Amino acid sequence: MNGAPAILAGRGGLFGALSDTFWRHPRLLLFLMLTPPLLWLGIIYLGSLFALLAQSFFSIDEFSGMVRREFTLKTYGELLSPSNLDIIIRTVVMAALVTAACIVIAFPVAYFAARYARGRWKAVFYLGVMLPLWSSYLVKVYAWKLILAKEGIVGWALGKLHLTWLLDAWLALPVVGGPSLSVSTTGTFIVFVYVWLPFMILPMQAALERVPGSMLEASADLGASPRQTFRTVLVPLALPGIVAGSIFTFSLTLGDYIIPQIIGNSARYIGMAVYAQQGTAGNIPLAAAFTVVPIAIMGLYLWMAKRAGAFDAL
């Protein structure tokens, strides 16, 4: 190999030259790779997001119904009017209850899948959560419309069990009741829990997978009752997963407007208020101010979770 040059000649052809250039200037390749996605997300997504947030500082002229493009906090003042505050509180309470119910229902599934399921059963549990997670949102809502309808399967089953009086008593209650389950707050709640449950199971299972079984045994060996082990060992270790899951369930409930519209009474939620304000009412500033509420709540929630150390273990 005595004739081989120390530095190879450049490759011929357009592609060869390009390849050499990228090798010599890795930053150029990085720049070329990042430009399309960043332009897309930066301009289309962030651009419209900031344009929307900016509009929340405009106000609507009461007489002409036109948007007045001057800086004002008037729209945010409107947000705090009793009826709008009512919508915000109702949505936040619903989101909190849905999150709590999801935690309770998700825990056994996540715990079983993480600690006991092996081999084939692991796959069954994984797909058993994935398929409902990915199957059509509207079909799921529609299925519950069939189930909760007055003549539907729940009413039929309770009738067979001679428990119709129980359903009637529940529906006669204020706030949670209504003419039938499909037009009551109870129905809205059930469907929210159903639709967001897989979003809680997956991160919870991921967190529980990382808890060594020996730690639970050590706790038992040291004399803790199962209840104590659960409270002082398992829950603190599973907390990052619970927080991650609750971010999903909370955020998704705050922004949803289809479920309460299809299954629920006429009580309004933040999502429906945004939809109505930007659509029929044509009040973009107020719609924009309403969207700031979930963003602010989620920001606060993430900040509190971070302070509580929920992300340290992730």
Next chain:
Amino acid sequence: MRSDRGNRAPIGVKVAAAAALLFLHLPILLIFVYAFTTEDKSFVWPPPGFTTQWFAVAWNRPDVWEALTLSVQVASISTLIALILGTLCAAAVSQTRFFGREVVSLLVILPIALPGIITGVALRSAFNLADIPFSFWTIVLGHATFCVVVVYNNAIARFRRTSASLIEASMDLGADGFQTFRHVILPNIGTALVAGGMLAFALSFDEVIVTTFTAGQQATLPIWMLEELVRPRQRPVTNVVAMVVVIVTFLPILAAYTLTRDGDQIAGSGK
């Protein structure tokens, strides 16, 4: 090795876990039963009788076909855009360290982390401000934006597992950058891209919240379903369409699962 391998789960945990899984699946199975019911005015249970006539009725409905065609077209183009943007982004973030890497991954995840209604209203008001008329392309614009994250999540997980020495070896053996991409990188990340693409397709095919804001007069299949839910016209046709949608979305998810099963990542965890 874990010492709990032979352990039995407490009966309470078993029952609760099984009940929760049933809770997740029974409502979807119920759709299949209702697709065959003879009752066409109410949601009465149990169905008074069974028939397959509604499949023929749904088959002959032009509005269903139009919505289905539009949904497939939108999902295909959005998936293509998401595949290109998501792969580029994942390659850049995983292969190199640069200033602002975390910001880029946050930016990709943001469209799916914030409630869909925020994305929807933001895009709608931006289209209005910029005087862009609502069309097929405004729907695609919205869908591609939130589909990027699914491809990105799948691709980045695979990139992290692909050893950098493979690429170096290819270069040492005289392949140029394009040959390395074609013969080394692509075969390695191929199945992850197909899985990400399928999930992106399923996500776009099913999306309704953003679409209600970015669609003009066109109706994708979910929009069609939403209209039927708000103002029912022919309930049995809705039942049949719902069943078909369940089957159509299950297939890509099962396929994506099989393609990434032996991987270290969860195909859909980023939804």
